[in-house]
Amino acid sequence: MQSLLTVIVTWLSINFGLPPVYEHPRVEFxxxxxxxxxxxxxxxxxxxxxxxxKAVHSAPTEFGHDVHAIYDDLSRTIYLPEGWTGETPAxxxxxxxxxxxxxxxxxxxxxxxxxxxxxxxxLAQARWLELFGKSLADEFEIDAMTIxxxxxxxx
Numbered sequence: 001m002q003s004l005l006t007v008i009v010t011w012l013s014i015n016f017g018l019p020p021v022y023e024h025p026r027v028e029f030x031x032x033x034x035x036x037x038x039x040x041x042x043x044x045x046x047x048x049x050x051x052x053x054k055a056v057h058s059a060p061t062e063f064g065h066d067v068h069a070i071y072d073d074l075s076r077t078i079y080l081p082e083g084w085t086g087e088t089p090a091x092x093x094x095x096x097x098x099x100x101x102x103x104x105x106x107x108x109x110x111x112x113x114x115x116x117x118x119x120x121x122x123l124a125q126a127r128w129l130e131l132f133g134k135s136l137a138d139e140f141e142i143d144a145m146t147i148x149x150x151x152x153x154x155x
Contacts, residue, residue, distance in 0.1 A: 001027055004086065008099050016124055018100065019107040025099075026077040029084060038070050038079055068140070069094040071101040078102065089132035090139040097125040113153035122147050 005024045013020035030038075070079040078098045086092050100121040104111075111117045126136050136142040 004092075004095070005099065008092075008096055009103065011128075012096070012099060012103060012124055015127065016100075016120060018103045018120070021103055021106045023106060025071070025102045026075070028077055028079050029082050030079050031082055032067075035067050035070055035079055035081065038072060039067055069098050071098040071105075073101070073105045076102065076105065089129055089134050093125045093128045093134075093139070096128045097121045100124050113155060115151055115153055119147075119151035122151060 002024060005027075006022060009020060009022060009024075012018045068081065069084075071077070072079070078095065080095070084091055084094075086095065098121075101117065103109075104117055104120070109117075122136070122142075129135055129139060136147070
């Protein structure tokens with residue numbers, strides 16, 4: 001796993017100008033129940049005062065849809081579902097998405113809102129899939145309008 005993380009970080013740095021931080025996140029394989037616990041356990045109402053507006057990032061879908069992976073800023077952990085093998089471009093693209101969040105977090109990159117942090121993650125995920133002739137629409141049923149809504153500040 002460490003070698004795969006290094007390759008992806010290098011690719012993200014070269015292709016998207018993200019800082020090449022090789023301080024890799026922890027990666028845990030968890031049940032769907034644990035993933036939901038992590039995802040919803042860090043909503044603003046459950047977070048101590050002073051902690052950022054969104055400490056957990058889910059990819060590639062959230063709220064009412066399947067959650068394929070989660071990155072937790074606070075613990076610097078990527079949660080992948082049990083059974084994740086990394087054998088398909090789609091599975092690896094989920095890791096790409098979450099590694100973007102890790103690099104954003106470790107480098108303390110600033111965005112106008114938490115949704116704006118998703119734009120580079122979706123872009124990297126889409127570009128990774130394109131390397132294999134695939135798309136977010138084909139693999140995850142995520143179209144351009146969905147990305148537009150999920151990546152723009154609504155406040």
